[in-house]
Amino acid sequence: MKIVEIAKFTSLNRAPLVIEGYLFEGSDPEAPSVAVVGAMEGKNILPLYTASKLVDFLKNKIQNEDKIKGNILIIPSINSYALNINERFWPLDKTDINMMFPGYELGETTQRIAKKVFDAICGYNYGIILESRDDLSNCIPYVKLFKSGFEDIEGAKTFGFRLISHKELTPIDTVTLQYNWQLWETKAYSIICPNANQIDINSSNEIFEGIVQFLSKNGLIGYKVLNGFESTVATQDEVEIVKAPKSGIFITTRKEGTCVSKDDVIGQIVHSLNGEIIYNFLAPCNGMIVCCYKNGLILEGTLTFRLIGSG
8 A cells, every 4th residue: 555645735824735545556457447535525524434444444454465456546535624623615715626626726726626636536447436415414325427428327336325316417517526537538426425424334334335346346356245236226307305394393203215105204393392293294105215304403495305216
């Protein structure tokens, strides 16, 4: 394993921002290569943890170096300034690094960070981006792919996650890492992690095992793994949305990842002053809950559940 410096930026009032990558050189020159990008935001704790867990696995758990077939680069954290002070975006101007690709070396700080990172990861056959949802919901881990014309659905299935979200490409998505990586002929995938500051070990293990399965099935490591799920590919039109008709205290009675039948009670709204149940959320279809609103208080019109129907 080699520790490589991806970028270093000096600061007037604190230690320099140093972005480091962990490079595991493969034994087979014909094997493909992969780069894994962890936390780009300061609240991406689960992506940070999962990336660091992958470094530990490759360094300490694969005893025979010949088991690493292709080059693997892992960058656990890009935005350590934000991580250190629990800010979501770049602390100085609140910009999102994942909206700055492919970057610009003479631009704003986040554009220059994106440029350095992009230069370091260009040329890899595969790219894995660990992200968290940007709304107030918990979700099952899943792969997100844009309908860009460059997406690799079959490759995404080798992670073995339950869900692949195949989303329409919007103009703002063209400045994300996934889209630009794909433009430069890397098969890139975004893994969406539950959005929480506490580590969910079960979710982290599922994501970690999915990445290991991907590495094994695509010839990057020689390591036997059990097969995961047969992934369901879903578009936005296939997602059932449930919104709150009232305000109050929100309680979920079924969690994300739970299979439900139509009209099952999946949540409740309780009157915040007298404790009366004023609304029961009913499942709109047979299927699986893939996302749940996570705040205890809810406002009228808030999106509370997303479900994937099973027909």
